[in-house]
Amino acid sequence: MLQIENLHAAIGDRPILRGVDLSVKAGEVHAIMGPNGSGKSTLANVIAGREQYRVTEGTVRYDGRDLLSMPPEERAKEGIFLAFQHPVEIPGVSNLYFLKASLNAVRKHRGLPELDVVEFRDQVRERVRLVEMDEELLLRSVNDGFSGGEKKRNEILQMAVLEPRLAILDETDSGLDIDALKIVAAGVNRLRGPERAIIVVTHYQRLLNHVVPDFVHVLSEGRIVRSGGRDLALELEERGYGWIQPAAEPYGGEARP
Amino acid sequence: MGNAADQVKGWVDREYRWGFVSPVEADAVPKGLSEDVIRTISARKKEPEFLLERRLNAYRHWLTMIEPRWSTVCYSPIDFQDIVYYSAPKTSKDGPRSLEEVDPELLRTYERLGIPLKEREILAGVAVDAVFDSVSVATTYQRELAKVGILFCSFSEAVQKYPRLVERYLGTVVPYTDNFFASLNSAVFTDGSFCYIPPGVRCPVELSTYFRINAANTGQFERTLVIADAGSYVSYLEGCTAPRRDTNQLHAAVVELVALEDAEIRYATVQNWYPGDREGKGGIYNFVTKRGLCAGRNSRISWTQVETGSAITWKYPSVILKGDDSVGQFHGVALTNNFQQADTGTKMTHIGKNTRSTIVNKGISAGRGQNTYRGLVKVLGSADGSRNFTQCDSLLLGDRCGAHTFPYIEVRNRTAKVEHEASTSKIGEDQLFYCQQRGLSREDAVSMIVSGFCSEVIRNLPMEFAVEARKLLEISLEGSVG
Numbered sequence: 001m002l003q004i005e006n007l008h009a010a011i012g013d014r015p016i017l018r019g020v021d022l023s024v025k026a027g028e029v030h031a032i033m034g035p036n037g038s039g040k041s042t043l044a045n046v047i048a049g050r051e052q053y054r055v056t057e058g059t060v061r062y063d064g065r066d067l068l069s070m071p072p073e074e075r076a077k078e079g080i081f082l083a084f085q086h087p088v089e090i091p092g093v094s095n096l097y098f099l100k101a102s103l104n105a106v107r108k109h110r111g112l113p114e115l116d117v118v119e120f121r122d123q124v125r126e127r128v129r130l131v132e133m134d135e136e137l138l139l140r141s142v143n144d145g146f147s148g149g150e151k152k153r154n155e156i157l158q159m160a161v162l163e164p165r166l167a168i169l170d171e172t173d174s175g176l177d178i179d180a181l182k183i184v185a186a187g188v189n190r191l192r193g194p195e196r197a198i199i200v201v202t203h204y205q206r207l208l209n210h211v212v213p214d215f216v217h218v219l220s221e222g223r224i225v226r227s228g229g230r231d232l233a234l235e236l237e238e239r240g241y242g243w244i245q246p247a248a249e250p251y252g253g254e255a256r257p
Numbered sequence: 258m259g260n261a262a263d264q265v266k267g268w269v270d271r272e273y274r275w276g277f278v279s280p281v282e283a284d285a286v287p288k289g290l291s292e293d294v295i296r297t298i299s300a301r302k303k304e305p306e307f308l309l310e311r312r313l314n315a316y317r318h319w320l321t322m323i324e325p326r327w328s329t330v331c332y333s334p335i336d337f338q339d340i341v342y343y344s345a346p347k348t349s350k351d352g353p354r355s356l357e358e359v360d361p362e363l364l365r366t367y368e369r370l371g372i373p374l375k376e377r378e379i380l381a382g383v384a385v386d387a388v389f390d391s392v393s394v395a396t397t398y399q400r401e402l403a404k405v406g407i408l409f410c411s412f413s414e415a416v417q418k419y420p421r422l423v424e425r426y427l428g429t430v431v432p433y434t435d436n437f438f439a440s441l442n443s444a445v446f447t448d449g450s451f452c453y454i455p456p457g458v459r460c461p462v463e464l465s466t467y468f469r470i471n472a473a474n475t476g477q478f479e480r481t482l483v484i485a486d487a488g489s490y491v492s493y494l495e496g497c498t499a500p501r502r503d504t505n506q507l508h509a510a511v512v513e514l515v516a517l518e519d520a521e522i523r524y525a526t527v528q529n530w531y532p533g534d535r536e537g538k539g540g541i542y543n544f545v546t547k548r549g550l551c552a553g554r555n556s557r558i559s560w561t562q563v564e565t566g567s568a569i570t571w572k573y574p575s576v577i578l579k580g581d582d583s584v585g586q587f588h589g590v591a592l593t594n595n596f597q598q599a600d601t602g603t604k605m606t607h608i609g610k611n612t613r614s615t616i617v618n619k620g621i622s623a624g625r626g627q628n629t630y631r632g633l634v635k636v637l638g639s640a641d642g643s644r645n646f647t648q649c650d651s652l653l654l655g656d657r658c659g660a661h662t663f664p665y666i667e668v669r670n671r672t673a674k675v676e677h678e679a680s681t682s683k684i685g686e687d688q689l690f691y692c693q694q695r696g697l698s699r700e701d702a703v704s705m706i707v708s709g710f711c712s713e714v715i716r717n718l719p720m721e722f723a724v725e726a727r728k729l730l731e732i733s734l735e736g737s738v739g
Binding site: 048049050051052071072073075076077081082084087088089090091092093098101102105106109141158162 | 685686687688705708709
């Protein structure tokens, strides 16, 4: 589904990613771990198409297509979803309205009819219960005045409604208490399926207790320095990131176990 | 793809949809302004003596005044002798008596403008008085309103039918000496709307006036007078368009509202005069004086305006809070794109005890647009316990536009409480990316964010107007993404 080869990216003149290789197939859950500043969020944002991150080298293919040439809204409509580390506030625009505009944009792209208000409401209500979110938040402005936890749940709600093919969670677990973490994890697990892939970007392994990954990759100084199964996450928890040194040579095509 | 500033560089003024000219024969007085022209206008309209007297007084006073230059708007001097002060569509009789007598070409014009002029559409609930150039061509729903005692007609008709009401209230809120453009209007005004709601009557429909400038080189000087007698209620809507022309046209209107004891007037404007082209050529100069007087105890006046048109907008819909416990409100959105300029806001004058006022203004600047909020909150010594809350927010799109805020606050009473909040923001890359990541185009994202920014004001409009206002904002912003 997603093939990343030798990806280099920079913010301004500062290189962040220095040759990332990663391959994600449908049905898989990948965890990207690594210390602060290792490039985890940059990778997530480059896949989603954020303009401030300049790709300087390498390729990213999504279903065989050149992902990097697609504008961000195109990627979204093709099924790529990014749960933001810092969800953005849009004052005066109701959460419900935003969600409806978003869903209808995606449905239209897929050749499906737009949902009317009633159908949409029913569908959203069901998903709202799933993430145990206060329904009242639907009528408030997008993320405006939401607590940190509410914002994260709102991201998961959007994900549950949009049903993406490739979901990327950018530190969705940060700042969540254990109950909220479980709810977020349930939302992610519900999305798991043979047609979909999930990339979980996280600093800690605790989310991975609930969303069990098929593969774990460790990012350091802009490269994947180690890849493994779930055990790698546990080992990281025990020993920290200190023992993993950036490799002299990037792992390249061997990043996949 | 660049950043937001680059995107905004591509702002293209979408075709102004209301820029057509109707082939209607006009009966106009020659260009220029003199006592003779004023006498001619007054004679054509068969006005009573007091009105001609007022006009001449206003004209003589106007001659002693100089054009104000204190605002931030800039424009080349207006040649007041190069304006046609009276232009009426030609009809075989003195004026249309009913819709059937109205020139079909005029009706087609209003159809293209989307104004529901025909009776069947009026049943939808909007009574329309349509002003075409200088005269009012059709007032719909009149008979139904008359049943509850509401008088709603063109100003000219009111002068003939209800001269005593006109004489009693005209100029009581905006005297002919008020300001340069109000004086000019008082001398040459040609038509407008008149509305009187009798005591205790709640007007069952939204009353509406539609203004249209059609003829070239014509100024539109309309005069609107709304009187809500004790305990009555009325909601009044006003919309405006003009054809696309290379030269600037002057629109200097005066609107006066009078609310007696326990009465409420809600006045909403969606202003979409031709804004000029992308290079700033042409467009309407919209220099308007609007003021309401809360004359009675516990009366309320509320102004809501959405200003997306005109080359220059210069107006401050105000409220004089004379009655104790009276309430004044102003909710405004002003959008300037390309070379448009707006210097707009409100004045709230607290005279009575426990008077309250609220001001919410949202300015949006794009292209090279300049947007100024100017507001005055004045609390006199008599206004014990009065309160004001002001909030003005500015949103900038791109880096060549400007937003300015000039709040004037004068308080002469120790018990008064006055609050002012202001913010200036830019549409953030973060917001745009967030929307795009959810499948929305940049263009849709911009209009959604702007619409959200204005929602507090738009919510204040009657439903059908809110829809129109949102559409107008969207159209004015279209082409923002290169």
